[in-house]
Amino acid sequence: MIDLTGLITRPAQTWGALRLVPLVRPEPIRDLRLSPIVYGDEPSVVTLPDKSVYIAYIPHAFVASWTGDGAPAAAYGTQFERRPAQAITVRVHRRMARRVDTNRVRFLPLHLALEGYLALHFGGPAIAWAEWTRRAVSRGLSPRVEAAYRGEAIPDLEEALRVFEIHPGQCGLLLYAGDALAAAFVVPHPEDYRVLHPTLIHDLYGELVYHYARLYPARDRPVAIDETRIGSLGHLRDEVARLEREWAEFHDTVMAADLLRSPHHEQVVYRMGRYTLRRFLPSFDRHRENHIGEYITDESGRLAYLKTFRLSESQVRRGRLLTRLAAHDWHLPATAAALGVTVDELARRLDRAGFGHLLRPEILSAYRANPSPSV
């Protein structure tokens, strides 16, 4: 459960099919600051502690600086690196979150969460059931690939971010495409937000966002005041304040509800003083939004940093299949029974989800001939 306490939802600004909802923090967090490191356009390779390797286009990293005693921290200066563009170089990072100095950690935004999603039951079948190929048992799901869109590819996003008018004290932004929540971004301090606002264009966005951004233009929420109830200018002012509260409430309880409920499985990535960096995976339920992401909270659970990625329907399906399989020890008939389908149908679903190469076709054809479970 993500807690937006301390962040106030302000009126949305729309551009094309995109709706941008600013979050304002009246009391900024001073002892944790974020700053960007801009990398070039080359692909990056991250070596992970479990000897696996994560390869992705990573345009920038964040550096979190904090102080142990609650004194204000300074945002680390932005570093630009330039490289000649003749050859594609590959940047190698060690670990997703890595300490660069005392009280300073470098992490790769979104990739932290994305890697968590990709590594989901990455090891493959724990028991060598007959249905799985030898490769699936020995090598797991490797290589596991997911595609996302760069922010530049999302129609209107660049323009929407450019013309967006940042509120005083703004520390976050929720981005909607076709009124589906596409991404959430929260930082500790308004000055960090100002610096990091343009980096949203370099982020990854799911397939759904890419398609929804081409839909009908977003409409502003109509403001309607019943003038018969207004007796004085003071009344009118109260009414305006009530409308603003109403919008914030509507947004937090309806529009962003699925995001706040999204973290289902959490993992602590790094502890920095009183702050903890976590990444989370959703429940992969059907018919609701599934966001993966990472966030930093203080010891009382107050949100300091948040960045999420909206999974597309097929990504949700893959996540659901893998979690169900793992829950039943990768036993196909048991999983199929739990899902209420035949083994043959489950195998076809796995194939459509891109895991067909892990199954042995000769065993599956036996299922097709005799639909009753063999075990």
Place this chain on the structure above:
Amino acid sequence: MDRRVDLIEAEDVLLFANAAITSTGQREFRDSAERQRLSLEFLHAYVHGNYPDVYAAMLALDVNEHNAALIIFNLLRERTPADGELIARRLARMSPARVYRLFRRLRDAGVNNRRTRAIIRDWLAARPDLAHDAVKYRSGLKAAVRHAHLRLGGELADFLFAPHRRRRYAHPLLEAWRRAHYDKTAVYELPYTVAEGFAARHGIPRAEFLERIAPRLTALESLRLRESAAAHGVDTAADLARMPLVRLAAYALSRPVGERRALEPALRAAAARVAGSGAGRWGHVVAVLDDSFSSYGSPTKRRRPLAVALACHYLLEALASAYAGLWLSGATDPIAVRPVGPTPLGRRILDALALRPDRLLIVSDGWDNAPPGLAAEVLRVWRSRFDPAAEVEIVHLNPVYDAEEFEVRRLSPVVPTVGIRDPEDLPALVELAQFAQGRTGLSTLRAYLRERAAAR
């Protein structure tokens, strides 16, 4: 005539007037230059086709030079019957560089009817010193003379078409131009833009050049070069108080806050000059001024909307007997405003109405976004509940043309919106706003335009 048709026609014309006052076909905060240009050209074609007489009469309004040139071009190209006197008067008010550009455009489009030639001839005949034009706008004048089949007498013709035929020119400026090719001292007798080329050719150090050319600078050049000259230790002696108000405001906004304060007396003096005899006559005025992020404009119109708002602030201060300017960001020090933050127009209008002014002016691009549409609701409730007789005169002035809507963005149907480019036209624009209420027909508007045309 059907009353409804009449109203719609008046609306069409006002829509065009607002566009022609505001847009310059340049990039705006939310529109590219391309979109602005396309949208504007469509409007020109539409109004020219449907209301040819009104189209020409627009020249009597304070339409900006870009649109005035476009109107004259279209009138001459399509041979629309129009008042030649009106065209000549508008051309006389335009900057010569733009007129020469218009003439060249007419040449490129192959527009060479008798009226065009007569207009070029008369305009050139009215120039105070054609030799100065020959030096400063050499290719422009040459093109115009050729295109209009004019015969320039004596050395001017030689200067333009055969500069090496003469050993010596009688006119000092022409002679200076000839000598400047080899004589460094002659460079300083030429207009700045021409001298700059010669200075580069002779390799004159920039500091020395600025120092000696300073007396030859025009008023706007001295303002434009003020900073770069100061970097070389040269004072261009710009007479700030004589500058156009909005230029001065834009210049002030381009300086760091610490330096701006020294410009405040000049801004007040310029505002007082513009206000003239109207000073102190406007009663209790409250202005809601937009300093949201969008008032930054675009890299080509840098801080233009904010400069317009700032200039309006000083002008209204001079015009009103009691005045309060409310900035959207809540800034209390107008000279230190910065284009930053959202546009909570509704709340600020509410604050303004609470002051019970005689007049409320709203200077904003109309993108009310915190929350969107609140300004319209506040104005509607105000008019229906508290002020049905419209005792408080409310006018929305919009410095930005919205290419998609083909007009300046409106705040509310109960409040007239007019475009604004130069705050010096503010009194005339507030007058025009009475037509923008949707109650006046085209015939009344036509009469107003005729009256304006005759007044000049």
